[in-house]
Amino acid sequence: MENKKTILDIHNFSVSFEQYGSGFKKTTLPVIHNLDITVHQGEMVAIVGSSGSGKSLLAHGILGIQPYNATLGGEIIYNGEVLTEERKKALRGSEIVLVPQGTSYLDPLMKVGPQVLKGKNDKKLKERLDKIFKGYNLRDNVYNLYPFELSGGMNRRIMVSTAMMAQPKLVVADEPTPGLHMEMAKKVMSHFRELADNGAGVLVITHDLEQAIEVADRIVVFYAGTTLEDADVKDFEKEETLRHPYTKALWRAMPKNGFKFIDGIQPYVKAMPEGCVFGPRCPHFTEECKCAIPYKNVKDGRVRCIKAEEN
Amino acid sequence: MILLIIAVSVASFVLISVSPIDPLQANIGQAALGSMSAEQIEKLQAYWGVGTPAYQRFFSWAADFFRGDMGISLLYRQPVADVIKVKLANSLYLMTIAWLISGIIGFIMGIIAGINKGRFIDKAIKGYSLLIASTPAFWLALVLLMVFAVWLQILPIGLSVPIGVEASGVTFADKIQHAILPAVTLSITGISNITLHTREKMIEIMESDYVLFSRARGESTYNIIKNHGIRNVMLPAITLQFGSISEIFGGSVLVEQIFSYPGLGQAAVTAGLGSDVPLLLGITVISAVFVFGGNLIANILYGIIDPRIRRGGKLS
Known part of the structure; x- marks a missing residue:
């Protein structure tokens, strides 16, 4: 993995919204801040975080389809070059693809076949699509059906097909599995695994840690709009190999590891704690943590905790 | 749709029935009406069906309407x-x-x-x-x-x-x-x-x-x-x-x-x-x-x- 080329390098990324509060006071809401992620060729990275932590926004930010009132900060390097808004526009749909969250991302009034082909009537493209559909166990007649005539699982496979059509170098999958039963979810995830094995960089955004551990190469833990830890999937075998107290808490919350939860809730964007975002819930929190916490390298991974030690 | 049209015709018929339209006045005019004898007025009242209850008038109108006869316009003197x-x-x-x-x-x-x-x-x-x-x-x-x-x-x-x-x-x-x-x-x-x-x-x-x-x-x-x-x-x-x-x-x-x-x-x-x-x-x-x-x-x-x-x- 180490010698593979870096396809996506997100550094100090932020997404913020300007909001008008009471009395025309303009406030800036940094929904995502200090976010760092790298994805290599042929690698599947899972971003794991709970709902409402701004994960979808990250996906949309990479594609350049964030809401018009959002401001992006930091740096995204794609394939060795800075990914500007113009470059996003040029590359999205061809080199960089998004697999969206739910069926609402398909036009309800357009047959899925033409929809995957973007309305183009091209014989060669259609043949390719037929092959992809076949690979995903979708019958031939699916081409002429509407999204409402397909099951949730089939619609997800249709959306994965849109990614396959493009032969992408980078796949961003935004919560591709909720609402699917275990079997189906595993199957959908395996499609992404295939994409990664075929050489694409895959970034899967999910809230399902267990599932992520099963298929991904690396796990990035996302909390309150920032990345707290970047760990190899192997590190999740034992609690001791993990670096951040939040990751450890997540680990302990997994059913097979005791199902133990920690108190408190994720801080709201408007009421971010001083210093470490996890501070108020952290058992090891001290005065020293009330400062800007660097993202430092610890044991082949990265962690945003000043207490994490190399040992 | 047919029900709706029936409802509309009933409603408009009721509205017209309760409105102060007097068919005699409308047709003959106030002045002519004043110069008429009581028998003449009675005859005309019978012709225009003044005494008949509203529902009877409605059914006779509706029955004619159904056959395609909408009556004679009083102003245009044409069907x-x-x-x-x-x-x-x-x-x-x-x-x-x-x-x-x-x-x-x-x-x-x-x-x-x-x-x-x-x-x-x-x-x-x-x-x-x-x-x-x-x-x-x-x-x-x-x-x-x-x-x-x-x-x-x-x-x-x-x-x-x-x-x-x-x-x-x-x-x-x-x-x-x-x-x-x-x-x-x-x-x-x-x-x-x-x-x-x-x-x-x-x-x-x-x-x-x-x-x-x-x-x-x-x-x-x-x-x-x-x-x-x-x-x-x-x-x-x-x-x-x-x-x-x-x-x-x-x-x-x-x-x-x-x-x-x-x-x-x-x-x-x-x-x-x-x-x-x-x-x-x-x-x-x-x-x-x-x-x-x-x-x-x-x-x-x-x-x-x-x-x-x-x-x-x-x-x-």
Whole structure:
């Protein structure tokens, strides 16, 4: 993995919204801040975080389809070059693809076949699509059906097909599995695994840690709009190999590891704690943590905790 | 639909029954009535069925109506059916033109505004629509009349054909020329409603997840509109378009009055003011048929166009 080329390098990324509060006071809401992620060729990275932590926004930010009132900060390097808004526009749909969250991302009034082909009537493209559909166990007649005539699982496979059509170098999958039963979810995830094995960089955004551990190469833990830890999937075998107290808490919350939860809730964007975002819930929190916490390298991974030690 | 029409005819019949219209007065006139003897009045009362209960009168009217006999218009001294036929022909092409123009222009303007939400073109279209929507149709008609007929004198001031020309001498161009102002008035007032609704719907579509996804897949704005925009805005537009028939009908009453255009709207006003009950009832029912018919067509078209309705039933 180490010698593979870096396809996506997100550094100090932020997404913020300007909001008008009471009395025309303009406030800036940094929904995502200090976010760092790298994805290599042929690698599947899972971003794991709970709902409402701004994960979808990250996906949309990479594609350049964030809401018009959002401001992006930091740096995204794609394939060795800075990914500007113009470059996003040029590359999205061809080199960089998004697999969206739910069926609402398909036009309800357009047959899925033409929809995957973007309305183009091209014989060669259609043949390719037929092959992809076949690979995903979708019958031939699916081409002429509407999204409402397909099951949730089939619609997800249709959306994965849109990614396959493009032969992408980078796949961003935004919560591709909720609402699917275990079997189906595993199957959908395996499609992404295939994409990664075929050489694409895959970034899967999910809230399902267990599932992520099963298929991904690396796990990035996302909390309150920032990345707290970047760990190899192997590190999740034992609690001791993990670096951040939040990751450890997540680990302990997994059913097979005791199902133990920690108190408190994720801080709201408007009421971010001083210093470490996890501070108020952290058992090891001290005065020293009330400062800007660097993202430092610890044991082949990265962690945003000043207490994490190399040992 | 049939039930609705029955309901409309019952309602209008009840309203007319309780209104202080006296058939004798309406037909013979106050002065003549005063000079008549009591026997004469009694005879006439019996002829017009003054003493008969309302429900009996309704059933005899409805039974005749069902057979195609709508009665004799008191003012025109002709069968109601004939009067309506002539007036409807006049009105219908006026209303059809207005309906098509307002529908097509409103639809296009709504889409343009919706796509460019917040930009200058959107603000201009929205401003125009709001302005027109709050302008009374009759006032607009008067303004147009003043500008084009009085000041510029390029269009006739009223009526559907030139004055003092024999019916055989009226050319098609004459008819068109006379229909321009009323049709334009009706169109202009109709456009704003359709534009505003289409715009609203278009904005909703442009903010939808599937448009976002199309954008993420690198589709151009033009492609998005072609593939998803028009497809999705079509359904509400059709409902709106056929629903707007009632508005065009309502608007035509005022507009025809102002342009002295001898159409159904004007006939309705005349019938109402002149206590011409058979004509008024006839017009009410025929208008109801058109309005309900429009809604019915919209419903049927929905089933044909929307695959969720068309194919939803088959898959179970």
